Amino acid sequence: MTSLAWERRKGSVARFWTSYRTRRAGLYGLAGLVLIALLALTAPWTVGSDVQSVTEAPGTALEPPSAAFPLGTDQFGRSLLGLLIWGARISLLVGLLAATLSVAIGTLVGIIAGHYGGWFSTVVMRITDWFLVMPTLVLAIVLATVMSRSMWTVVLAIGVTSWPTTARLVRAQTIAVESRPYIERATALGGGHRHVMLRHVLPNVMPLVLAQTTLGISTAILTEATLAFLGLGDPTVVSWGGMLQDAREAGAVSSGHWWYLAPPGIAIALVALAFTLCGRAVESVLNPKLGVGR
Amino acid sequence: MTTASTPADVARAEKARATDGAPRTGSSLGYLRHAAGKVGGALVSLLAVLVTSFFLFRIIPGDPVKAMTHGVPTSAEQLATLRRQFGLDLPLWQQFTDYCAKALSGDLGTSFQFRAPVGDLIAEKLPATLLLTGVAVVIYSALGLWLGTRSAWRHGRLGDKLNTGIALTLWSVPSFWLGLILIIVFSVGMGPIPGLFPTGGMESGTGETGFAYALDVAHHLVLPVVTLVAVGYAQTLLVMRSSLLDEMGGDYLTTARAKGLRDDVVRRRHAVPNALLPTVTMIFINLGHVAAGSILVETVFSWPGLGGLFYQALSVPDLPLVQGLFVVFAGAMILMNLIADLLYPLLDPRVGR
Numbered sequence: 001m002t003s004l005a006w007e008r009r010k011g012s013v014a015r016f017w018t019s020y021r022t023r024r025a026g027l028y029g030l031a032g033l034v035l036i037a038l039l040a041l042t043a044p045w046t047v048g049s050d051v052q053s054v055t056e057a058p059g060t061a062l063e064p065p066s067a068a069f070p071l072g073t074d075q076f077g078r079s080l081l082g083l084l085i086w087g088a089r090i091s092l093l094v095g096l097l098a099a100t101l102s103v104a105i106g107t108l109v110g111i112i113a114g115h116y117g118g119w120f121s122t123v124v125m126r127i128t129d130w131f132l133v134m135p136t137l138v139l140a141i142v143l144a145t146v147m148s149r150s151m152w153t154v155v156l157a158i159g160v161t162s163w164p165t166t167a168r169l170v171r172a173q174t175i176a177v178e179s180r181p182y183i184e185r186a187t188a189l190g191g192g193h194r195h196v197m198l199r200h201v202l203p204n205v206m207p208l209v210l211a212q213t214t215l216g217i218s219t220a221i222l223t224e225a226t227l228a229f230l231g232l233g234d235p236t237v238v239s240w241g242g243m244l245q246d247a248r249e250a251g252a253v254s255s256g257h258w259w260y261l262a263p264p265g266i267a268i269a270l271v272a273l274a275f276t277l278c279g280r281a282v283e284s285v286l287n288p289k290l291g292v293g294r
Numbered sequence: 295m296t297t298a299s300t301p302a303d304v305a306r307a308e309k310a311r312a313t314d315g316a317p318r319t320g321s322s323l324g325y326l327r328h329a330a331g332k333v334g335g336a337l338v339s340l341l342a343v344l345v346t347s348f349f350l351f352r353i354i355p356g357d358p359v360k361a362m363t364h365g366v367p368t369s370a371e372q373l374a375t376l377r378r379q380f381g382l383d384l385p386l387w388q389q390f391t392d393y394c395a396k397a398l399s400g401d402l403g404t405s406f407q408f409r410a411p412v413g414d415l416i417a418e419k420l421p422a423t424l425l426l427t428g429v430a431v432v433i434y435s436a437l438g439l440w441l442g443t444r445s446a447w448r449h450g451r452l453g454d455k456l457n458t459g460i461a462l463t464l465w466s467v468p469s470f471w472l473g474l475i476l477i478i479v480f481s482v483g484m485g486p487i488p489g490l491f492p493t494g495g496m497e498s499g500t501g502e503t504g505f506a507y508a509l510d511v512a513h514h515l516v517l518p519v520v521t522l523v524a525v526g527y528a529q530t531l532l533v534m535r536s537s538l539l540d541e542m543g544g545d546y547l548t549t550a551r552a553k554g555l556r557d558d559v560v561r562r563r564h565a566v567p568n569a570l571l572p573t574v575t576m577i578f579i580n581l582g583h584v585a586a587g588s589i590l591v592e593t594v595f596s597w598p599g600l601g602g603l604f605y606q607a608l609s610v611p612d613l614p615l616v617q618g619l620f621v622v623f624a625g626a627m628i629l630m631n632l633i634a635d636l637l638y639p640l641l642d643p644r645v646g647r
Binding site: 025126129130133134135137138141142145218222225226229230241244247248252253254255256258261262264265268269270272273276277 | 465
């Protein structure tokens with residue numbers, strides 16, 4: 001049985017890829033992601049972790065771009081190019097973790113609410129709706145203010161405020177899946193709640209969850225940058241949002257140091273765009289009726 | 295854009311809303327029942343927001359009384375008097391019941407920081423936020439609808455690809471960063487470009503009146519509005535585009551064409567009105583979002599609105615003010631969601647009428 005299931009799964013992955021390959025925007029996004037991920041992963045060897053060090057900075061403060069420092073230096077004399085590459089690590093990590101957390105909560109709530117139905121589902125969905133009308137950014141700012149300044153705080157603040165959309169979508173999908181005859185067959189053969197939810201519903205909502213995660217990462221990266229810009233990120237780690245905050249504090253705006261401000265913002269936008277392109281491509285492969293990728 | 299979720303989510307959520315929970319009976323009684331349910335739900339949400347805002351902000355570390363008297367020598371007695379004055383010496387549950395009773399009668403308490411009623415402070419800053427976000431939402435909705443329609447009608451062509459590409463790129467840009475860049479380029483001036491616009495604030499404060507004052511405010515309004523529009527119009531565009539694409543296979547469009555109507559008329563009179571529905575409800579929901587969403591743009595442009603006030607209050611922490619603003623932000627979302635829910639069956643003749 002298991003090997004048969006594996007064969008089928010392999011087949012569906014191959015079909016998925018054949019269809020994904022035809023979407024050019026999705027391929028651009030994927031290529032961009034691979035490139036950025038490589039840069040971030042190899043950063044310890046290419047720039048080294050001492051790029052963050054304020055005391056052993058190689059340059060003088062606020063140098064414009066030159067051969068030695070292609071993007072110039074910050075107010076502590078650190079190389080901005082090195083910081084930019086190092087900052088990719090935290091942005092990607094926080095984006096991935098926060099989106100995973102948010103989608104995990106959403107999937108759990110959605111499947112449980114969709115599976116059990118009745119008054120329980122009504123109550124859970126009421127709570128979800130109530131989270132949905134909460135101003136997400138305000139809530140995240142408050143949570144980040146309340147807790148200690150660390151990367152995990154930011155992950156938690158983004159994760160627990162952004163799950164309701166996923167929960168709604170997964171619940172709808174769960175209800176659709178459970179109305180199919182093979183679920184009735186599974187129950188008739190003695191499959192319990194757990195069996196139905198884990199072995200039948202979960203694999204069926206996984207594609208949707210995957211698309212949600214990819215799209216959620218770009219939102220999470222933007223929120224992370226926002227929180228860091230407001231000074232709510234981890235002050236000991238270099239991140240793109242934090243670099244923008246440093247730039248603003250160093251007076252880069254009023255003195256017109258565009259070369260300090262421009263790169264981190266462009267980096268954030270490129271990564272967010274790459275994830276959005278991938279997410280939309282995945283979505284349109286899985287659900288051609290959406291019309292997103294047409 | 296840093297609010298809520300991606301355009302595709304919203305498009306789907308809006309379509310779900312269209313078919314979900316709308317009254318199925320064809321009578322006005324059905325609509326009334328639907329409306330009563332939605333109003334009831336909104337009231338419950340509002341109560342829940344009141345409760346949350348009380349408890350959420352009690353966990354912010356820091357002693358508000360110490361922060362208030364910061365830098366001023368105060369005796370322990372004076373501190374105790376202040377605590378009593380603001381009701382901070384009472385047990386938590388009693389503070390809570392007091393707060394609820396007052397909030398229900400419209401009194402949101404007194405700000406620690408400004409020593410003024412929270413309601414007055416909010417009322418003072420509200421017009422600036424309404425002006426900024428109102429202008430921005432009107433412009434980006436119109437722009438999104440127009441470009442979305444064009445994109446869908448000629449989907450797959452170069453124009454459509456460019457349109458969606460640009461919109462998605464701008465959607466990925468952090469709004470605060472775009473604001474800073476616009477300030478550098480157009481306010482500080484860069485190279486040959488002179489400083490065209492003011493760097494921040496809402497007025498020059500040189501005492502103009504009447505038309506000159508309005509012009510001055512408009513001048514200050516340009517850059518923040520451009521920022522909000524650039525980052526925000528993608529959502530309307532994408533929702534309109536996918537909604538119109540769904541309509542385009544419709545038999546009624548073939549019929550309209552078979553009647554000999556021009557392409558232009560088919561689009562304007564037949565396709566667009568049907569595709570507009572999810573977009574219109576989304577615009578209302580956007581209106582609810584923007585109050586909170588403009589926190590960053592207001593901070594970057596030192597716009598004297600609610601967003602800036604919220605950030606100021608959070609750093610103290612000025613509990614009554616933060617609570618009040620949170621209730622206002624969430625209340626705006628609940629109200630706009632309610633309007634969208636109530637409007638939907640009225641706009642769509644296929645449901646409920």
